[in-house]
Amino acid sequence: MTPPDPDASLNQPQQPAFVPLRYTPVEPEECLARARRVYKQMDRRRSVRHFSDRPVPREVIEYxxxxxxxxxxxxxxQPWTFAAVSDPNLKAEIRRAAEAEERKxxxxxxxxxxxxxxxPLGVDWYKLYLEVxxxxxxxxxxxxxxxxxxxxxxxxxxxxSVGIAVGLFLAALHQAGLAALTYTPxxxxxxxxxxxxxPNEKPFLIIPVGYPAEDCRVPDLQRKPLEEVAVFLEG
Known part of the structure; x- marks a missing residue:
């Protein structure tokens, strides 16, 4: 009888580790109620360019x-890095560089x-919000x-992948009571x-985050209705 090869296990592909899914079942009625609540809150989300300088604790941004x-x-x-900047000097430097490119x-x-x-958005190369x-x-x-x-x-x-992560970030900050803008100089x-x-990191976008200014105004825009953004193919 041939003795077992002690190195045989080294030649076998390693099996991935699995753990039980953490999930609490939810009844369809509760699913619908939750979906409606999320929609109603997210439907109030708007891109904001007029911020208050009211501080936001670092721990909020961390979460x-x-x-x-x-x-x-x-x-x-997980190919993302979120660089959170509150240093006034760095924000001013970012603004100067962004405005130089935007003016061009x-x-x-x-x-x-x-x-x-x-x-219709009323935007120009002037980016005060990058400092405020x-x-x-x-x-x-x-x-x-x-x-x-x-x-x-x-x-x-x-x-x-990064785009999906940004979407979750925007949804989370709106749920937390903050406002933001997606800005791509x-x-x-x-x-x-x-x-x-x-060198392996490429800028994706800037997200100014904070509370909207008390006198904040946003463009009067309308979102497309469901029938223009969705197709249902049901059996």
Whole structure:
């Protein structure tokens, strides 16, 4: 009889570890009630450009980022970094760099069609909110995974994964009673330089976070109705 090979187990593929799902069953009626409550609250969400300078505790931002980081991601690579900035000097530096690029955009880079699309929003290259909002959460996409050894490994579906995490972050902060804006200066490589991020991280967007100003006003816009955004294929 051939003796067992002591190294045989080393040649076998390692089985992934599984744990029981933490889940409490919910009856359909309660599901519907919860879905309605979430919709009614989220339907009040608006992008805000006029913030109060009222402080927001760091712990609040920490929990919002924790919530965002529960997002699903390609191969569970979690390819995101949330850089939370409250330092007034850094916020001022970000504003100066953003406005320099935005002024070029509005004066010569943006097409007439693009400018016309922005007109109902009442926006321009002046970005005061980058200093007034108590927090700027700058989201970076990790284009590759950077190991301690310096080796890089591919991240899968990184833009999609980061986008989902941002959506959870926005939903969480609205549930917490705060307001925000998604802002994508172009180009925005300056964010990597100012915040000293590693070369495997690419700026994704800036999210100013805080309380809306008491006199905050938002554009009078309408969301598309359900029948324009959904298709149901039922058996």
């Amino acid at each position: 919002l980022i924790r919530t965002a980081a529960t997002a699903p991601s390609g191969a569970h690579k 955009n509005y004066e010569r880079r943006l097409t007439p069609e693009w400018l016309a699309a922005l007109e 909002a108590p927090w700027l959460v700058v989201v970076f996409q990790q284009t590759t995974e950077l190991l301690a050894s310096g080796e890089r490994r591919k991240n899968y579906y990184a833009p999609e 172009s180009p925005m490589r300056f964010l990597s330089d100012i915040l000293k991020r590693p």
